Amino acid sequence: MKLRISHKLIAMMLVILIVPNIIIGSVAYFIAKDQMDNLGRTTLKNGVEMALQLIDSANKQVEDGELTLEEAQERVKVYLIGEMNADGKRTISSPVDLGENGYFVAYDEKGLELAHPTIEGKNVWETADTDGSLFVQEQIKIAQNGGGFVEYSWALPTDENSRELKITYNKMDPNWGWIISAGTYEMDFNQGANQVLIALVITLAISIVIGGFLSYYFAGKISKPINSITNHVTEVANGNLAVHVEELKRSDEIGELVNGFGKMVHNLRELITKVNGSVHSITSTSQNLSAVAEETTASSEEIGKAIGEISKGAVQQASDADDTFNATVELANQIQSLSDKTKLMSEASSQVVASNKIGMTSVSTLKDKSSDTEMSVGQTKEVIETLTEKVKEIEMIIGTINSISEQTNLLALNASIEAARAGEHGKGFAVVASEVRKLAEETSNATDKVRQTLSGIIDVTSIANYEMDKTKLLAKEQLDAVMETEQSFKKIAGSVSGIESIISDVNDNIQLLVSSKDNVSNAVESIAAVSQQSAASTEQITSSIDEQLNAIVVVSDSAQELNDLINDLKLEIEKFKLQS
Template sequence: MKFNLKKDKLKPQSAGEGLNANVKSLYSSSLNGMKNVKMTNPIKSVGLMLFLIIFCAILVCVLVVGLFSYSTSKSIIKTKVADSSAVAIGQSKGKLDLMFKNYEALSMQVLLDKNVQDNLLQYSQAKDDYDKFDIMKKLSDTIQSYVLGNSTIVGAAIIPIAGDSTAITVGSTSMSSEDAQKSDWMKSIKDASGRLVWLPSKVKGYGGSSSDPTIAMGRVMKNTVTNEGNFVLLVEIHLSEIGKQLSDLQLGNGSDITIVDNANKIMFSKDEKLLTQNSPITLPTEGKAAKSGSLTTQSNGVEVLAMYKQFDTTGWKLVGAVPVAELVKDAKQIRNATYIIAAIAALLAIGIGLLVIRMVAIPLVNLRNLMNEGERGNLTVRSTINKKDEIGQLAQSFNQMMTQITVLVQQSNQSAQDVLGTAGELSDASKKTAISAKEIAVATEEIANGATSLAVEAEKGSDLTSEISQQMLQVMNANQEMGSAAAEVEKASRQGTTYMNSLIEKTGMTEEMTRSMVEKVDRLKESTRSIRKILDVLNNMTKQTNILSLNATIEAARAGAAGKGFMVVADEIRKLADQSRQSIDVVGQITETIQKEIDETVNVLSNAYPIFQEQIQSVKEANQIFLTVQGQMGDFVGRLNTVTESISVLERSQVVLSEAMGNVSAVAQESSATSEEVASLSNEQTNISEGLVRLSDKLEMVSSGLKETLSRFRT
């Protein structure tokens, strides 16, 4: 059964064909459908996304350009200021280095003064305290001539390295030997072994009583002759003198000039409160950058640009720090202008975004709402957008699409009804086919079982035929033995006259041979009886084969056209059975003849045996009896020849029977294989029929689902 679905029912109509009266009414009714359109979440709107993209793009571009300009100008200003400040700091550093070198030269002059050296030598040779005091007074007078002439020097002190001698001070410097010997700066001077040591600043001076901060330099006073040092020369210098040297160093508003030592302690600052404290600016201590350079860092929470250079004499560093905000305050105008332009650009972006929303987003939202209505099954909605741009073209395409979908839904609904009806008919036909296939399968299985039984019986017949063949071979062997014995008897009869003297001795042998012949004839008789039984079995098999052939013919007739092939096989089986029956009848007749001949042979031997008995009793009658035996043996040889011919005929019949049984077995096996193949095909047909039923049910379900789906649309 075939079902053809006409595809031309589903072909979409063109736009011109669709604008009929029905479509026009649908188009007019779409205006009522648009009244129910509602707006959704505006955050997910394309218009808002376009607005944000335009707004962010314009604003980001303006800010990036402005801030990049601000950053670039800021970097350039910092570089230029750092270069110019480095030059100014280098000049101030040179002046301070010169000042420090002058102080070092002054200390060297004091140390190398002839009076000082003489007094140092005399002090080392003095034996009483008075001489030492006098020498100390002379040293004080000599140093005073150097110190008091320089207004930048606060004063000086000659401090004994060891002992309890009183320190000699010059100028405003005052201190005790005991306090000085315990101080750290005293230890650092002694460790220098005669080299000049610059000491950090002190807010109250090294004596602790100065009103102004001071710095100091000191060295061990050694005699050039003995290289023995017993005193330390300490010279205090006004810290304000450094401030005077740096007074003309201006790096900008808010700048700060400091001097720090190697431990990053502040040695000089305009703010005296910062003296001896850690500098907020951390400078490099290793490498090339440790001597000079510039860096941007934080100082008390303020970003500063720091330039520094190391003194050649003291090892201290002159540091100039300028707040970055003061440097780039003019560049802030670029940043402010950037913010203003960014605000203007933001307003412009808002205007452009609103225009885009009005021209693009709102029509798209309307189309989106109409499509949502169409998704819910309302095919009557139509767009009223009348524009010439792409959105207007999209609206027109939407209207045409909804028109085509409406027509398609109507046609699909009708097709679904047709498919549903066809599916029902197909389901009924498939069920009937499945029932017929099941019945055919059952009948085929019965035929296959019969063919299998026939094959088994044929195999049994073949086995029996083989057994008959073996029995026939035994009969032929016995017949040959009988022929040989008869020939010997005949030869003995001819030579009876010659061997009459030895007849008595050979008569016993003849008796034994006769007895053996009787036994063999008896066994031959039993073999013929077995052949009769086998023939009876074969006859029964032939009858059963005829019955099976008749049953197969009946079942083939019931199967109709499908059983014609099997009916031919059944006819062939029946013919083979008839041939087997005829062959069995012939064999039976031959067997009966053999039975008769054997019975006659038994009777002859039975008659011959008393004669042999009488021959023993009467030798005189031996010649006549022997002649009688010779005549009878001639008859016996003739009869044996007859038996031999009958056995040959029986052997040929047995060969024919064996071939017939082989053919029966082959036909039975072929019939069984054919029946099994037919049964397999029947089962396959049954499975196909069941699958066809399932497909019919599935088609019916799909048709019902399609009908329910199409029922959602309103046309």
Template structure:
């Protein structure tokens, strides 16, 4: 191998085929190993998380149902106190006593004893407190009652607003009693005690319960390492938590409240790092919630993730070894072949590749050797042919130069002849164009006269038709005027008839009034006659009714008659207004008829003048046609002469161009021959 070839190296190893094969093996194996491993890890993690969530969900639901039973006992206590007749009587009586009297203090003591009975019956109750609606403490049992008036407290207002329903109050770190004497967290249930007779609100009952009650119920629930069990109010304030510092505070668990309304009791928090299972109490509305870190749930599945990384590392090593072997087997022969082709590119056609295998790389080496052998033979043959072409080009160049000189002289003489013929053809063409333009304009004038004649005839026909239509319109307008006049007369007659009807209605109205008076007199006489006149009184009563009906009918007919009279008057007014308009319309129609007749007379004279003009233009057009034919003949002869001269000049010019082209081609062929000879001299054969 030559020294120059030994020194050649690949400039960028990343672009080599060996490195590409190495990267393909490495990336492919790592992709499949990591895909299978992490798919298994994700599936295992999901299965484990679901199983743990299902088991925890059942535990939380059962614990929540037990808490509901516990909450129910406290609601039952409030109902017992609400329905206790002795308690209601004492609460009703205490409002009638003066607070400074002994009876008030004695009754208050009895209320305290009664509350103590309920407190001792349920050992989990921390205190029982009775307040007035204004927040004043009336009586209490168990722990020390509140020190200040709680009427402005939010929890007190909530109890009052619920109007008799049980109100569950969230946990306070120091309870609902006197904060200076109590430091035990507690939650409470409150209810308004009503007077059953008038359903009015009397007092506020608050039962305070130690938070330890819930703690004992949830002590057996284990949410795993890092997990916690909470009781949360609907506004997510902490009712119960193993961490006492968070009681009464807003929970730090980020949950979409809308997700708690579904049938599924297992959800994820917003950050997706906690698995939550919950149960909402039907009694208190509080949420019993178990929170488990997802990382702890799927901790056992991390083994699959670790094994995936180990297998990926082993696969990377195996892929690296395979890729290195493939790069060595394929890359080296390809680099050798590339270096040999570089030598051939520089003109060394004697290079050959040593072939030691029969695979595709070996076949490629054999093909390269055969190609270089054939290129060597081709260069040798081309070198011989180039010398022969160079000799021929020299002889051709001399002959072409002599031919070009003769053609140049012939072309100069021919161009002078063609110039004179062209000038004559141009002048003839101009005369022909002027004659043609005159003919076109004459044609346009003739066509315009014909169109004007046609239009004038159409106008004359339209005038005759208009005169006929105007005659018919005058006749119809006269008939309309006669009908309108007749209609006015008939409406006047109808107006007189309505006046007669009104007179008749006046007579009937008077008859009705007289009949009514007669019936009244008959009734009076029948009353004087006593029992004997009862039959006549019935007849008189019927006559009076008939007179009233007649009077009403006459009034209705009178109203209708007045309406007809008013509409007749309006019709007369309209017809009176329309009659002068008809008179004006008749005058306008007659004037239009006179105008149409004048138009017809004028159009007849105009058509006669158009006919004379058209005949004169036709004679002028015939003379122009004869002139146009003569100019066309002169132009044709001039053009034919010019065309012949130009054809001769063109042939001479073409012959001169061919001669010049032969000279250029001879010179170019000479240059190419020398260039080919120089190029072939670079090859080593």
């Protein structure tokens, strides 16, 4: 099935609206989810590193004799988890935010829970997750090898039947030999990403509804006049001049094309109407001319018979000469009227030619505008490609800033360690190092968001570049449609040219009739003179009769030729439909 221009425009605009929104939304969701996962993992790792620094600081106090080992260890447990309750459990009140369900755990090398919110003092060496993996042993092994992440499936605290992925970061303390583990559920990291996904879905739905309405509205504004004028052009090309073209109150090229075509059809319809009326008049005149020719022939026969009876038929001959003269005068008047109407037909034909030229000019202007549109689409495509290159250059600069941020974060961490080693004298420096680390992390987060945005822009510009190619193809199809309209106008011009040629032939033959009219008048005057002198010279009468017969033959031939031209003109006029 052949798609109309309106359908193509609506489909193109909806694709341009929906595809970028889906891509941007999907990319934003997955990037946000990935970044939140990375942020959660970084939080776990930083929490463990902080706990190791805390143990190192507490151990120095033990070495300096300020605390006993048991006091120092309990202080670390209280800071990481919370105070021990009477039931042997700890209420989680750590200042370190590990997520809604996150907390610290400390093992020894044999799997004994040295610090835990609920099962402190229990050995969990053989504990396995739902897949049968001995994750505690894996945590201890990774911690002893320098630290790392462990993932396993575990029941939710609020629902024992629900299993979710849990992530822990594990590292061994060199002072007490503790395996410090900080863990939480991955779903705690993704709550923000899920909210982003819901907002994007709602925004996409609203955009599709509004964009669909606007696409339908503007597509109709463009395609309806083009479809209407195309149908009218086809009708006129097939000879139907009864079409009614409504005037458009628009000042653009489409309005000029429709209004110019309507004016041309109106002028052409008036011309054909006038030609049709003139044909009827010419037919009547031709019939009168034939009757006059027959009557004149009959009179000549009577005159031939009267030659043998000149003496007794002179009066009758004079009367017949008077009748012939009156008929000739009437014939001359009708021929003159026919000549005037032919001139009107020629002027109307010129008006049709002028209207057709106006229509051709409008089509040419529309064709030029279509070419300009195609060129503008190409230039827009070049601008989008240049924008993509600039975005890539900005992304390289963001990479350099991110590298500086990571180095600053590492320096801040080293400064915190040195401040912890300095004890009371390094507290001020520790605060400064902490603020520097936060600033570095915020810088890293900001550069990551900028990089995400730039990546989205690159993807969207690639889609826009693809849509520009489709728009360029659509502009070419529009140009092809204008070319078809131009061909229809050329067909109309050819038909009008044929009518002009026929009218020219009719005019030439009418001029011949005018010339013949003078001959007939002269012949009739000669007949009258011969009638007056009939008694004096029979030879003069015979000569006048011969001249009259020759003139009648000319009139008869002209009348026959005029009838043939009228028949041809009728056939051409019948090709056009003037009334609905």
